[in-house]
Each structure stands twice: as C-alpha cells, then as structure tokens.
C-alpha cells in the first residue's frame with residue numbers, strides 16, 4: 001500500500017477544488033483495505049472524485065483512495081459479471097459489449113468508478129438508464145467484515161442509496177446484463193458521446209449536476225442572470241451545472257449554491273443537492 005502525506009485533494013476532484021489530506025492511503029487489495037479500516041478510526045473514501053466538493057481550507061486526517069483496491073472484472077456466464085469497485089465504468093461497458101451484452105452504454109459519459117457510481121446510484125437524465133437496475137448484489141466492508149447485500153437491501157433511489165447513511169465501503173458488485181449485439185452497443189455509445197459534445201459544458205471544471213432535484217427553468221434563469229462568485233459560475237450551456245472557471249474556491253462555490261437554494265426557497269420550489277460536500 002502506498003501512503004502519501006499532505007496530499008492536495010484538488011488534484012483528485014474533477015472540479016479542481018479541495019483541501020489537504022494529512023494521510024492519503026492507496027490500498028492495493030481488499031485485505032489491505034480491511035486492515036487499514038480496522039486501524040483507522042476516522043477516514044473518508046474517495047473514488048474518481050467526480051461528485052465531490054471539498055472545502056479548500058480544511059485538513060482531512062485520513063483519505064482512502066479506492067482506485068487500486070479491486071480492479072477485477074469476472075465473466076460468470078450468461079450475462080452475469082462480477083466487477084470490482086475500482087473499475088472505471090468505460091472499462092466495464094467495453095468488456096460486456098465485446099462479449100455480446102449491454103444495456104448501460106449511455107453511462108459511458110460518466111467519469112467515475114463502479115464503487116462511486118453505486119454509492120451515488122448513477123443514472124442518465126431522469127433515470128432513463130440506471131446502473132443499479134442491473135445489480136444483483138453489492139459486496140461491502142462493514143465494521144471490518146465482508147458482507148453481501150441484495151439489490152433490495154441497497155435502498156436505491158434517484159441519485160441516492162443506503163450507503164449515504166451507513167459506513168459501508170463498496171468493494172464490488174455482481175451484475176446481470178441482457179444480450180445486445182456489438183453493433184447496437186456501439187451505436188448507443190457513439191450517440192451518447194455525440195449528445196454530450198452538443199449539450200455538456202466543458203469550458204470549466206465541474207462535478208456534473210449540482211442538484212438532484214431542482215427547478216430547471218429557475219436554474220436556467222439564474223444562469224442567464226449571470227449568477228457567479230469570483231471564478232465560479234453557473235453554466236449557460238448545461239442547466240444545473242456549476243463551473244470552476246480556473247482558480248475557483250470552495251467559498252465561491254458555496255456562495256453560488258446558497259443563491260440557488262435561496263431562490264428556490266423564495267419561490268417555494270424544491271432543491272436538493274446532489275454533489276457530496278466534505279466540509280470537515
């Protein structure tokens with residue numbers, strides 16, 4: 001296992017904002033992860049950092065990076081696969097498509113690992129394609145022990161799961177995918193990537209959707225009104241995206257978020273954050 005000191009977490013988030021990890025652990029197996037979690041009493045789990053806003057003024061004592069823990073993809077036959085939490089979704093899609101299975105190609109645009117995607121219950125749009133629809137069971141480490149949870153036990157909801165309210169660490173999952181020809185899979189992947197080029201705003205660093213529930217008309221109006229704080233603004237091109245235009249800070253991001261929340265409150269609309277915030 002590699003251990004780094006004073007690691008700058010802004011390097012590990014897609015929005016490029018973050019504090020310092022006093023100790024940054026990179027376990028290279030599930031056994032190392034179990035041993036580590038038994039030794040540390042307090043830690044945070046980081047996967048691809050694509051849905052994280054971290055306070056840049058704080059030190060976090062222990063951060064465990066999941067990218068090297070379990071990279072296995074096992075074909076168990078008839079569309080059933082075991083996939084480790086450290087695997088990037090693009091790799092899983094590529095492997096199952098080559099074997100003649102599919103159903104999750106649109107998720108190719110999500111820059112994330114399987115563990116983070118299960119935690120967030122990642123999906124496309126308003127749950128048109130949902131990774132957890134294909135889950136059979138999820139393997140976790142809970143209080144130093146390996147456990148398997150059925151899909152029903154994972155409490156999946158729109159962009160949420162039971163893992164938001166317990167201490168389990170996701171180490172992998174078993175999936176069941178339907179048969180699909182390689183040509184159809186390829187077409188679905190290409191169509192999604194083409195749509196992303198048209199619709200998604202990559203002019204600044206971001207973490208995808210800011211809110212999992214909000215009023216899109218209002219968010220679009222706020223962007224048009226030019227809501228911003230310092231180097232952080234709302235995207236004009238992609239509604240409900242916050243952009244770090246380079247050198248943005250946590251304080252600036254939180255100011256923009258507060259304006260959006262307050263606007264929703266004043267107009268009696270619902271707004272619920274999707275991005276995970278680490279502020280202590």
Ligand SMILES: Cc1cc2nc3c(=O)[nH]c(=O)nc-3n(C[C@H](O)[C@H](O)[C@H](O)COP(=O)(O)OP(=O)(O)OC[C@H]3O[C@@H](n4cnc5c(N)ncnc54)[C@H](O)[C@@H]3O)c2cc1C
Nearest residue numbers: 047048049050051112113115116117120122123170207208
């Ligand atoms: C350009 C862009 C496009 C995006 N498009 C989409 C989209 O279409 N659909 C969508 O749903 N999301 C989208 N997102 C958001 C993001 O990619 C997803 O929420 C993704 O699931 C986060 O996974 P991650 O590996 O980056 O997790 P991280 O951001 O590293 O972690 C997110 C949370 O999960 C926890 N966590 C991570 N791994 C584990 C684990 N193994 N065990 C326990 N807890 C864990 C972390 O502690 C943290 O609280 C997008 C983001 C970007 C930047």
